Each structure stands twice: as structure tokens, then as C-alpha cells.
Amino acid sequence: MTASIHSTAQGIRLKGVTKSYDGAHQTIPPMDLEMRAGEFTVILGPSGCGKSTLLQMLAGLERVTAGTIEIGGREVQDLEPKARGLAMVFQNYALYPHMTVAENIGYSLRVAGMGKTERAAKVQAVAGMLGLGDLLVRKPSQLSGGQRQRVAIGRAIIREPGVLLFDEPLSNLDAQLRHDMRLELGELHRRIGATSVFVTHDQVEAMTLADRILILSKGRIEQFDTPKAIYSRPASTFVARFIGAPPMNILQVSGDGHRLRLADGQVLAASPLRGDFQLGIRPEDILLIKDAPLRARLRYREDLGSHSVLTATMDLAEIRIATPFGAAPPEGSDLALRFPPEKLHLFDTAGLRVETTFAESRVFS
Known part of the structure; x- marks a missing residue:
């Protein structure tokens, strides 16, 4: 049977x-x-x-x-x-x-x-x-x-x-x-x-x-x-940080109606928004490109075999960057970064998603 x-x-x-x-x-x-x-x-x-x-x-x-x-x-x-x-x-x-x-x-x-x-x-x-x-x-x-x-x-x-x-x-x-x-x-x-x-x-x-x-x-x-x-x-x-390894980077930004900036003045994207927001980008979406507009200081590198995870300081905040294994510079180096506009996420001060689009800014300071 x-x-x-x-x-x-x-x-x-x-x-x-x-x-x-x-x-x-x-x-x-x-x-x-x-x-x-x-x-x-x-x-x-x-x-x-x-x-x-x-x-x-x-x-x-x-x-x-x-x-x-x-x-x-x-x-x-x-x-x-x-x-x-x-x-x-x-x-x-x-x-x-x-x-x-x-x-x-x-x-x-x-x-x-x-x-x-x-x-x-x-x-x-x-x-x-x-x-x-x-x-x-x-x-x-x-x-x-x-x-x-x-x-x-x-x-x-x-x-x-x-x-x-x-x-x-x-x-x-x-x-x-x-x-x-x-x-x-x-x-x-x-x-x-x-x-x-x-x-x-x-x-x-x-x-x-x-x-x-x-x-x-x-x-x-x-x-x-x-x-x-x-x-x-x-x-x-909460979701952005809970899902993903390493989790999404969240940075405090402010908009002046034209651009979103960090507190140190670095421009992250062009945007018509005004006020205070939280900007998110996943570590694997950050690009290390020579002469890119954004600056950070590399503090620590974790080599994981398939890739490396970099911990860097940007506007007094820590961010993580995922790169191909062997592509990272030595610890203590200055990094030139690009945040692709299509990879950015915006949240309000309460942490809720804000639906918007971004553009590359030609002004970076």
C-alpha cells in the first residue's frame, strides 16, 4: 500500500x-x-x-x-x-x-x-x-x-x-x-x-x-x-538596518531646496526637499572611485575572502562599504566615494520612508 x-x-x-x-x-x-x-x-x-x-x-x-x-x-x-x-x-x-x-x-x-x-x-x-x-x-x-x-x-x-x-x-x-x-x-x-x-x-x-x-x-x-x-x-x-549584512548606512542630512548635505557641508545629492532627513545607502552600493566627490577616512578593514567590508568615518558618522576582496586601500587612507542617486533611500526624522527621486549634483561643497 x-x-x-x-x-x-x-x-x-x-x-x-x-x-x-x-x-x-x-x-x-x-x-x-x-x-x-x-x-x-x-x-x-x-x-x-x-x-x-x-x-x-x-x-x-x-x-x-x-x-x-x-x-x-x-x-x-x-x-x-x-x-x-x-x-x-x-x-x-x-x-x-x-x-x-x-x-x-x-x-x-x-x-x-x-x-x-x-x-x-x-x-x-x-x-x-x-x-x-x-x-x-x-x-x-x-x-x-x-x-x-x-x-x-x-x-x-x-x-x-x-x-x-x-x-x-x-x-x-x-x-x-x-x-x-x-x-x-x-x-x-x-x-x-x-x-x-x-x-x-x-x-x-x-x-x-x-x-x-x-x-x-x-x-x-x-x-x-x-x-x-x-x-x-x-x-x-528599522527595517533598513535590520535587513542586510552589513546593514544599510543611515546618515543625517538636511535639504535647502536644491541639495541634501551632511553637517560638514558635503553634498550627497540634488533634491528639491527642505528640512531634516535621514539618508540611507547600502554598503555594496557605495563606489570607490578616484576623484569622486565625497570624502571619508578609512578606519578599519575586514577581509572576508569573497569581499572586504570597510569601516570609515564620514561627517563624524561611521559608514560601511563593501568592496571586492583586495580592492581596498590601507587603513588610515582617505577615500573618494560616490553615492549613485538611484541607490539612495530617504527617511523622515521619525524613521519612515519618504518616496522621492534624486539626481547627481554638480556642486559638492
Whole structure:
């Protein structure tokens, strides 16, 4: 008997969802959010931003203080976790140590009363998808960290849930295993078709796995968009600094109606704007060109093999510049820089994106 594993994806909608533990401070302020059926959503943010709390409210492990959660068009905020039609993969695997791999994977089906033959076929199908076919008789203590994580994933997907939740499942793995598991999770998502919601603080996981990334800060949504849009058009300085390695450079500038200048008078771009702003440019977009108009002093160079990251001082602010390996001058050198106008990002003094265009200025002082 053969079996296959495939889920009917369910959309998720939050309407005015809040979470407060003491009745005063809101860990999650009112949130409206929609995750499309079949989408891989990554919830990204620093420690304490509310991402795990949000995931646990979806799972039913945390009570919603106010608002509604819909999964597949059905309100679930008052339902027990087992009645929500979802499954969750935890950071610590949470496997039964006395059970074999096969028994761990098939446990929920046994509890549900599925027959032994059908259950065994489902276990074999899941094990085949996850490369566990030769390990079914082993106990968790006989497995590597990556293998235990695969078993935990297998235990979740065997129920063919409409929604799969992942709570930082790769954080206990070393760098190579994290890379390998990212590839496997992306392929698994495409094969089983469930709506996936994945919590992490790792921007590489977010950028490589997500259809859309939900970036949180202090429980609030900073931006919810595709990885490409978030990288190329960050909605705030928080997003600009959080995404990218090294992060985007942010410089304080002022406009006189003709040009944007640093406090030391250096002109960064032609612009009709007036007032104080924050100008952003990514390290890889800064050009080192002889006789370029902008000046900085190189303080430190990090050689990373494929490229170098330069830390320089410009108008008393530190900036970082990514250059090809071996192309950087010695530390202490004066640098001539060009900021291509099409690579600039503008934010107001509150840190929110300002939509505008720039031109090259012929005046540089």
C-alpha cells in the first residue's frame, strides 16, 4: 500500500488581535494581518519583539486578549490547539525518548485511531520525504540534531495540516546543517502545499525561505512584503538596518531646496526637499572611485575572502562599504566615494520612508 502526504492549505486572518499579560502593557498592540493560503510567511524580528507570542496565539498556546483569528475562514481564537487544523514544530524537537522514529512520527495517527497498515504507509511516505527511511527503528538518542529535527517535522506533516507553524526550528543546528535544512524546508513546503508560518531572528533564513516576510518591532508590524521589496524598498530605518549584512548606512542630512548635505557641508545629492532627513545607502552600493566627490577616512578593514567590508568615518558618522576582496586601500587612507542617486533611500526624522527621486549634483561643497 502506498500513501502520499499533501495538505489543503488554509489562509490566516487576524483582526484587531492584541496580547497583554498585565492588562496595561500590550505585548502585541492591535494587529490586522492576512497570510495567504499556501504562502510561506516568515515572522522576523529581534528578541522580545513579539514574534513567538504571535505564533503561540495562532497555535492556541497563548490566549488572545482581544480580536479574532480566522484559519480557513473559521474563527479559532477560542478553540483548543488540536481543533485548529494546524501542527507545530518546536525549537527543542520535543520527541518521545522511549519511542522509535517510526513511533514518534506516527503517534498522532495512532491516537486518532488510524489502522496499523494505513498508519505504517503514511509513516513510510513521510520518512521517504525526509530521508529517514533507514532510521525508523532508532530512538531519538541515536540521532543527530538534524535527524531529530526531521523527525519533529515528520510528526507535524503526517497529519496533513492546513497550516504548519515553525518556532525557530533551526536555531540549535550548526551553520552547515542550518543551510541544508533551509533547502529541505523550502522543498518540503512546495511538495506538501500547506500554509507555513516560520519564526526566526535570522535574516538569512527569512530571505531564503519566505514568500513574504513579516518584520516586527515591539509587537508592531514594520513591514510585510516580499524579500526583494523589503531589501530594495525598506519601509523604515528599522527595517533598513535590520535587513542586510552589513546593514544599510543611515546618515543625517538636511535639504535647502536644491541639495541634501551632511553637517560638514558635503553634498550627497540634488533634491528639491527642505528640512531634516535621514539618508540611507547600502554598503555594496557605495563606489570607490578616484576623484569622486565625497570624502571619508578609512578606519578599519575586514577581509572576508569573497569581499572586504570597510569601516570609515564620514561627517563624524561611521559608514560601511563593501568592496571586492583586495580592492581596498590601507587603513588610515582617505577615500573618494560616490553615492549613485538611484541607490539612495530617504527617511523622515521619525524613521519612515519618504518616496522621492534624486539626481547627481554638480556642486559638492
